Amino acid sequence: MRKMWKRALAGVLTASMALSLAACGGSSSNGGSSADGSTTLEVWSSNLSDSQRENVKKLVAQYEEQTGVKVNYTEFSYDMLHDKILSAAAGGNTPDVAWGLPEWTGEFHSMGILEDLSDRYANWDDASVLSDAVMKGMSIGDEIIGVPYEMTVRAYLCHENIMKKGGASVPATWDDVLSMTDFKDKTGTYPYALACTGVRAPQEMIVYLAQKGLEICSLQDDGMYKNTWKDNADQLAAAADVFQFYKDCIDSGVVDPNSKSFGYEETDDNFVNGFSASYVTGNWLQEKEDANPEVMSDVTVEPIPVPEGGTPATYMELKPLFLFNTSKNNDAAFDFATYVCGKEWQQGVYSSASPRSDVTVPGKWTEDFQALSDNGVAFPPVTLGSISQAMIDSIAKVLQEGMTPQAAAEWLADAVNTSLEESGELSAS
Known part of the structure; x- marks a missing residue:
């Protein structure tokens, strides 16, 4: 099955140029180490609203200062993001972290390009704030294949x-x-x-x-x-x-x-x-x-x-961050992905649509919706x-x-x- 996907990938065209956050770089190449030995992460995000973008700029700068990791954070439309991931996978040059949609999970898993995060989750304390329904949405069989960044029910x-x-x-x-x-x-x-x-x-x-x-x-x-x-x-x-x-x-x-x-x-x-x-x-x-x-x-x-x-x-529409098994920075990539799923980022960017049980906004449009999430169902991967x-x-x-x-x-x-x-x-x- 994966051979079939590799043949299909060969015909995928490179996506168009994307908008980058002003505070971050916009390289489209695989992350790695810079000349001074520091780690650089290539992060491909979905498009943000103006208010989200301002918060993300601050949060990315804070992460860089705290960890010493440089983050090249680039925005794309979902259509562009999907095609760009396919193109990058065909060339063995995937990003370190990419925003995704649940509809892509089965496709990317079948291609064999996603990292199995099961062992990393076992050592991630904040995984405890994710419900069973959320964890099911991040899994295919016995593998955990993503970190949730947004959830709507x-x-x-x-x-x-x-x-x-x-x-x-x-x-x-x-x-x-x-x-x-x-x-x-x-x-x-x-x-x-x-x-x-x-x-x-x-x-x-x-x-x-x-x-x-x-x-x-x-x-x-x-x-x-x-x-x-x-x-x-x-x-x-x-x-x-x-x-x-x-x-x-x-x-x-x-x-x-x-x-x-x-x-x-x-x-x-x-x-x-x-x-x-x-x-x-x-x-x-x-x-x-x-x-x-x-x-x-x-x-x-x-x-x-x-x-x-x-x-x-x-x-339940549960959107995953994808990490790729071709990344040179798997540890740093997971650390950044969990930062995005962390309480501070979620409160600042996805407060009304967070997969975390401890992030909510008072009122019917958030609390009453989230109360239904335990009964959430999603499409199979x-x-x-x-x-x-x-x-x-x-x-x-x-x-x-x-x-x-x-x-x-x-x-x-x-x-x-x-x-x-x-x-x-x-x-x-």
């Missing part, structure tokens, strides 16, 4: 005033949601919302699947992955129930019928403007409360409704591009093409395994 946001107007309590189950058939007539507002297209759709679906005890694909005994729904009648029936929930939401009128083509832009905007009374989304809507207090001041943060007998779950698209397509097959929920579950199971086979990640079991 989804919550079920409700407009309390609109719910009261409709005479409804916050729904706790799928059946509660589907019972709100007269809510639109009472309030002029749809009680629920779904994203059925775009990047949000798979993130929502993975939660509904997890609530039914399902994974989009699961780790097998041979260390590879497989969708097992068609091997187990109960799993296939549970997956069909998820598609039935989508269909029932549309057919019962509890969501806007145009939701069939809605992505995150439409669903977030509809909630912010009071066109839907509730929606599963993230704490980035806090800024909308500041901009639109008349509508958003009544928002409450709730657990996502579950099916009867189901398991509480929410989507496999190549996700085709799998995510298949999840989107499967929703369309039910809502737009009239495919039955059972047939859609079977179709998606086959599509996932086809994708895994093409990426060399399909289990033979």
Whole structure:
């Protein structure tokens, strides 16, 4: 499998130039020792906001002063960062530390370029402030493959005033949601919302699947992955129930019928403007409360409704710092990565989205969201591009093409395994 990735890497083009922090160097070469014998770390970061950048400048300067290590800290967009890592890996010239997205974890692990950090974690005291869900998100099998730098979870946001107007309590189950058939007539507002297209759709679906005890694909005994729904009648029936929930939401009128083509832009905007009374989304809507207090001041943060007998779950987007096994500075790289995950950096840069249990900001947009993190689920560490698209397509097959929920579950199971086979990640079991 890794030979296949090496062939693919040979065709990757070098990414475009990136913006560097003014206080730091911008070399794109592998870190190492300078002429005076000191250590230089090459660190590739995602783009920062202006306020984050100012804090990072100070924190990097402080780290350099405290350790004597020089940090070349360079910012890239995520798209550029991904391509640049691929290009660098093809040339055996990776950075020491790179910001990443969870979608890349399986890809980079399959390429064999990530350092296994398990032994380093065993001697890292601050690892104790990372929850089991966070640690699971940083692991593939028995290997720990990253240090978390940012975490967001989804919550079920409700407009309390609109719910009261409709005479409804916050729904706790799928059946509660589907019972709100007269809510639109009472309030002029749809009680629920779904994203059925775009990047949000798979993130929502993975939660509904997890609530039914399902994974989009699961780790097998041979260390590879497989969708097992068609091997187990109960799993296939549970997956069909998820598609039935989508269909029932549309057919019962509890969501806007145009939701069939809605992505995150439409669903977030509809909630912010009071066109839907509730929606599963993230704490980035806090800024909308500041901009639109008349509508958003009544928002409450709730657990996502579950099916009867189901398991509480929410989507966790856990972003890793990657360390590479070609680095000449593995010890210093891990030290810097744990500095980024440390309390001071997290409070200064990621206070509202920290993976640490001891970093929080008072208020519903942080504390209430973080309270749901123990039920966080994430995508498995496999190549996700085709799998995510298949999840989107499967929703369309039910809502737009009239495919039955059972047939859609079977179709998606086959599509996932086809994708895994093409990426060399399909289990033979």
